[in-house]
Amino acid sequence: MGNPKGLVHVGGVRMTAQEPNDDPSRLPFRLADHERGRTADAMWEEAIGELRKMVERDGDAAWDHIVREYDQFAV
Secondary structure (H helix, E strand, O other): OOOOOOEEEEOOEEEEOOHHHHOHHHOOOOOOHHHOOOOHHHHHHHHHHHHHHHHHHHHHHHHHHHHHHHOOOOO
């Protein structure tokens, strides 16, 4: 969302958007070994990177697939 001082709630914990990047241990869930030491932004990009590429490549047509596959999940 671009504002590092913007407030977010993650797992019921209130923090600025920047805090989990500065200290990922602020995230209220366990990190896998390969996630330790990585910023929240890097983990988010890993999670959605393929979807972002799909939208860049296919434009609005990508959203039909994305909604079909992921609409049952929340972020």
